[in-house]
Amino acid sequence: MPERRVRAMSVSALWEFLLRRRSALCAACILCLLIMAALAAPLYAHVIGVDPMESNLAGSVMRNGTMQDVMQANDNPLHLGLSPIGPSWRWGAYALGADSQGRDVAARLLYGGRSSLLIAISAACLSLIAATSCGLIAGYCGGWVDLLISRLLDILWAVPVYLFAISLSVVTIGHDLSLGPFHLSADSLLLPIVIIALIYVPYAARPIRARTKSLSNAGFVLAARGLGASSWRIVLREILPLLAETVLVLAPLIMALCLLAESALSFLSLGVQAPAASWGSLIHDGEGLIYSRPVVAIAPGLAIIVTVLCLNALGDAAQAELRAKGQR
Numbered sequence: 001m002p003e004r005r006v007r008a009m010s011v012s013a014l015w016e017f018l019l020r021r022r023s024a025l026c027a028a029c030i031l032c033l034l035i036m037a038a039l040a041a042p043l044y045a046h047v048i049g050v051d052p053m054e055s056n057l058a059g060s061v062m063r064n065g066t067m068q069d070v071m072q073a074n075d076n077p078l079h080l081g082l083s084p085i086g087p088s089w090r091w092g093a094y095a096l097g098a099d100s101q102g103r104d105v106a107a108r109l110l111y112g113g114r115s116s117l118l119i120a121i122s123a124a125c126l127s128l129i130a131a132t133s134c135g136l137i138a139g140y141c142g143g144w145v146d147l148l149i150s151r152l153l154d155i156l157w158a159v160p161v162y163l164f165a166i167s168l169s170v171v172t173i174g175h176d177l178s179l180g181p182f183h184l185s186a187d188s189l190l191l192p193i194v195i196i197a198l199i200y201v202p203y204a205a206r207p208i209r210a211r212t213k214s215l216s217n218a219g220f221v222l223a224a225r226g227l228g229a230s231s232w233r234i235v236l237r238e239i240l241p242l243l244a245e246t247v248l249v250l251a252p253l254i255m256a257l258c259l260l261a262e263s264a265l266s267f268l269s270l271g272v273q274a275p276a277a278s279w280g281s282l283i284h285d286g287e288g289l290i291y292s293r294p295v296v297a298i299a300p301g302l303a304i305i306v307t308v309l310c311l312n313a314l315g316d317a318a319q320a321e322l323r324a325k326g327q328r
Helices: 011-020 022-039 041-048 105-141 143-158 161-173 190-199 201-216 219-226 231-267 279-285 295-327
Strands: 060-063 066-069 071-073 082-084 177-179 182-184
Touching: 022 041, 022 105, 022 295, 041 105, 066 071, 105 143, 105 190, 105 201, 105 231, 105 279, 105 295, 143 201, 161 190, 161 231, 190 201, 190 231, 201 231, 219 231, 231 279, 231 295, 279 295
Parallel strands: none
Antiparallel strands: 060 066, 071 082, 177 182
């Protein structure tokens, strides 16, 4: 029988958890650094004096005491075409070089992190809210309500994730979306947030529904019914708090999936729209420079890998902690 008393996740309890799970502490520190770096993107661009959203094909930059063109002649025998300036690996403008439009890669990397992390976190929160609502209603009500919600979730589950996301993006990204009083422009970040949140609802709703069904037959829930408590009170006061642990385990994993989905959509030009940047769109920008300036594509790729690994480490640590607590 599950324990009725729910321990509040205080700051001290969270700190104790991080100290017990050193991998989670390391992952949390890295994620905090990434978030702070992304938030500092406007400050970084202002300090080094670049505009990462504007093309700068005719610009120049100070390197080794001399002014050098941002776009330089290729090193082929005929010197045909132009290549962006390479990285200097030093603090200042174009520390990671320039892209094909002469824009600062380091500044766009930070701005891309703002978009990617904002979309991933927002989509994960929205997806978990919808999944928790669906799982609670289906698991507690049962009967035809459970059957209807479960079949709708099965339909969403059966459609390949990226095919579903691409289809929704193709329909909505070319024109504005109006739903009654709500109006979203084609370049709004809310569009990829809603699309990505929708496709991952079944992944979180299934375990929440299963957990709700098991809690619905627990002794304290039966006792609450016997005392005449309403269904709303039972759901909100007895069952929902006990679902917090399940949601906390799912949260970093769903966030990682949302980040990968956003990167894939932006790489296909179906997510964040130019001139705004995301890590996926930066990889797309560096695709044509992979042999001459590989850092343009590798830097955002490494950022995605590090973020996803940290989120997976947090999810694994939370799951291991809950398993260990259940055995005590």
